Amino acid sequence: MISIKRVFKTFAVTSALFMPPSIVLAETFDTLGMDLSAEEIAAIQQSMEYGRQISQWAEKQNGAPFRRDAHAKATGCVRATFSINGDIPSHFQNSVFSQPGKQYQAWIRFSNGDMLVQPDAKPDARGMAIKLLNVEGGQIAPELTGAKTQDFIMTNTPAFFNRNIFDYVADMKYLAEQKRLAWFVSLWPPRLHPRRLYIAAQTVGSKINTPLEPQYYSMLPYQLGTTAIKFSARPCPGMRFKDYANKSDHDFLTEAMAEHLSAESACFDFMLQEKKPGTHMPLDDATAVWSEKESPFVPVARIHIPPQTFTSEPQQSFCENLSMNPWHAVGEWQPLGSLSKARRLVYHAVSQFRHQQNGVASTEPENWCLDESPDCNQYIDIHQVTNTPHLSRCFDSLNTPVDGSAALGCVQ
Numbered sequence: 232m233i234s235i236k237r238v239f240k241t242f243a244v245t246s247a248l249f250m251p252p253s254i255v256l257a258e259t260f261d262t263l264g265m266d267l268s269a270e271e272i273a274a275i276q277q278s279m280e281y282g283r284q285i286s287q288w289a290e291k292q293n294g295a296p297f298r299r300d301a302h303a304k305a306t307g308c309v310r311a312t313f314s315i316n317g318d319i320p321s322h323f324q325n326s327v328f329s330q331p332g333k334q335y336q337a338w339i340r341f342s343n344g345d346m347l348v349q350p351d352a353k354p355d356a357r358g359m360a361i362k363l364l365n366v367e368g369g370q371i372a373p374e375l376t377g378a379k380t381q382d383f384i385m386t387n388t389p390a391f392f393n394r395n396i397f398d399y400v401a402d403m404k405y406l407a408e409q410k411r412l413a414w415f416v417s418l419w420p421p422r423l424h425p426r427r428l429y430i431a432a433q434t435v436g437s438k439i440n441t442p443l444e445p446q447y448y449s450m451l452p453y454q455l456g457t458t459a460i461k462f463s464a465r466p467c468p469g470m471r472f473k474d475y476a477n478k479s480d481h482d483f484l485t486e487a488m489a490e491h492l493s494a495e496s497a498c499f500d501f502m503l504q505e506k507k508p509g510t511h512m513p514l515d516d517a518t519a520v521w522s523e524k525e526s527p528f529v530p531v532a533r534i535h536i537p538p539q540t541f542t543s544e545p546q547q548s549f550c551e552n553l554s555m556n557p558w559h560a561v562g563e564w565q566p567l568g569s570l571s572k573a574r575r576l577v578y579h580a581v582s583q584f585r586h587q588q589n590g591v592a593s594t595e596p597e598n599w600c601l602d603e604s605p606d607c608n609q610y611i612d613i614h615q616v617t618n619t620p621h622l623s624r625c626f627d628s629l630n631t632p633v634d635g636s637a638a639l640g641c642v643q
């Protein structure tokens with residue numbers, strides 16, 4: 232194993248063209264103690280180089296501002312609350328889940344997965360990235376300075392099309408040449424990755440009517456206390472959506488969500504799935520879906536998105552300038568596997584790079600304000616709607632609540 236200090240020495244050299252000197256973070260990584268093999272280091276460095284090429288190409292297509300390398304188009308950033316369930320099992324009571332009943336303010340960024348800003352009707356992966364505010368506990372990644380937050384980053388498919396960082400870098404090589412399929416299938420040299428091709432087709436083939444409708448998944452595992460888990464957010468029982476959307480509108484997903492939230496709230500159950508011994512639940516193969524039969528998702532928190540307006544120009548800029556990162560986290564929480572290690576380096580570097588290119592400061596929010604002005608009213612865009620239907624609180628059909636209440640019961 233090689234220390235993170237050495238990674239960053241070499242990384243700083245190879246990425247010098249990509250990264251302005253101020254964001255080469257060698258000294259800050261010195262103390263982190265994240266072990267990487269020489270092969271992982273080489274793969275991460277190479278991924279960064281391909282990322283640079285993709286980013287430059289995408290910037291030419293998208294125009295200003297300089298956007299995220301992935302999930303470039305936001306369909307909306309909304310204010311939300313995240314409340315820990317009162318009956319959360321004790322072995323999950325770590326990190327932000329340590330206090331049953333605790334409620335956090337949150338921002339949620341919904342996005343389309345592509346590096347290009349495209350019409351919403353184009354099939355694509357869909358992202359949901361949640362940022363909990365004012366969390367308590369030691370930050371797991373000290374290089375991510377600013378207010379304490381915890382991010383949960385998900386897309387609407389349960390598996391990723393690359394198993395690990397080595398698949399990822401091999402795939403990126405072709406993506407950087409805009410050959411999206413070439414790593415999965417090639418005549419010469421002969422190559423075929425049918426299962427990964429199938430997952431990729433599912434991932435980028437998603438069509439939705441509103442960002443509030445899909446179930447979203449972490450795809451990658453995390454360590455929570457002594458338990459390895461994956462997480463997921465699923466629309467609450469009782470959520471209703473229109474089955475029609477005007478797909479000729481370039482931004483119809485934003486329109487659909489704005490229409491829904493103009494009069495009604497939205498709600499997701501946030502759930503954890505734990506790794507069980509004796510099952511095929513690998514920690515460094517992101518193509519493997521963990522069986523829900525062997526380990527069902529257990530609801531541990533409820534996300535409430537109150538009725539609101541979220542499409543103002545200042546809010547869209549705020550959304551563009553947010554930085555989500557799986558390593559924004561506190562306490563007994565750790566992203567697992569080689570892709571997670573790569574994400575620690577990549578997300579931070581890309582975020583710093585785009586902020587610098589756009590000439591804006593990168594800050595972590597502490598509340599629902601769009602800026603730090605003292606007269607900010609956090610609630611100004613929240614609608615006072617009296618007839619929001621009460622959504623029942625249900626439990627996963629395969630999970631028995633720890634208080635012994637009926638497994639299938641819905642608490643009104």
Ligand code: HEM
Nearest residue numbers: 299300301302340358360385386391450555570573581582
């Ligand atoms: C496999 C699980 C993954 C999931 C669920 C995921 C999901 C997402 C989502 C939803 C976003 C948008 C975040 C936002 O709204 O700000 C995002 C951004 C991004 N992702 Fe991933 N991703 C995954 C893996 C990776 C990997 C392995 C890499 C590269 C090593 C990567 C690189 C990026 C980058 C560079 C951004 C833009 C970051 C920024 O500029 O703030 N992702 N990802």
